[in-house]
Amino acid sequence: MGEERIVRKMLFEDIEGLSNAFVEQGWPERKDVLHKYFLEQEVGERQVLVAVVGESLAGYITVIPLAKHGPFAGLYPELTDFNVFESFQKRGIGTALLDKAEQEALKYSDVVTLGVGLHKGYGPAQRLYIKRGYIPDGSGLWFNNEALRPICSL
Template sequence: MIYFNGDGLLIRSMAYTDTEAFVQGFASQGWNKPAEQFQKYYKEQDDGIRKVIVAEYKGCTAGYVTLLPSAAVGPFADKGYPEIVDFNVLIQFQKRGIGNKLMDVTEQLAKEASDYVTLAVGMHIGYGTAQRMYVKRGYIPDGSGVWYKDKPLEPYGTCENDDELILFFVKELT
């Protein structure tokens, strides 16, 4: 399905051929994103478990985001709000509005099911750009503090500043 097409940018549902493009794209920037991850996303899209929204810029696969119908873990797990999970724009395509357009489309899809959308973001510097973008887009922390390995981190608790240390956000879709 095509969600947006203009100015060299195409936002659409994931195609199976995107798997190899993403594996290569992430490898070129030194990240290990295995093909199995994208194959799983594609299957879950086919099975109606997850929406996978892909950005193509001037014919090149540039980024993606996934949307679950409801949060599986965290403070919103029992609320039934859609959750944005695993949002990435390849470094060579950043700072062109691609991430914001992916988020526009994803939020519109979430609004079809709920007045709220949720997400979690990592706390280390690698997530800094995403943290800033989410705040600028109107996402606010849910107030449950940081979570570590799918559990709220107790005050003064021990953790590592890795991808498992996250903060949950929510946005009202008006």
């Protein structure tokens, strides 16, 4: 039958475990960011949904009721900081997290937006977004809340 899988709101106690999971896969620790997310969750500015498999934290995604940056700032909810730890990938965890996150985002709007990382570490998430029907908006790359301008012409 397999281990029980649930998706639930982040608890304060999850901060250390999530941060440690990043370190275990060779990424920087994230305690400060996760603590900030938890505080934002406490005041309703963000939801942090955590996937738990058995006793292990498998990943998380955040839902912002109104995007803070980019072309949809202040207009639509945004799914952002989507992470499934490497040892849990290709097991349906990402799909379960996105299902729950989309369900929550649709409470705010019938339009859901994504913040998408572009380096190859985000490749599995990028492919999953396309399979689920997400389409780039055509506004280009954004950095520090501004659309990037071309740096040269060919």
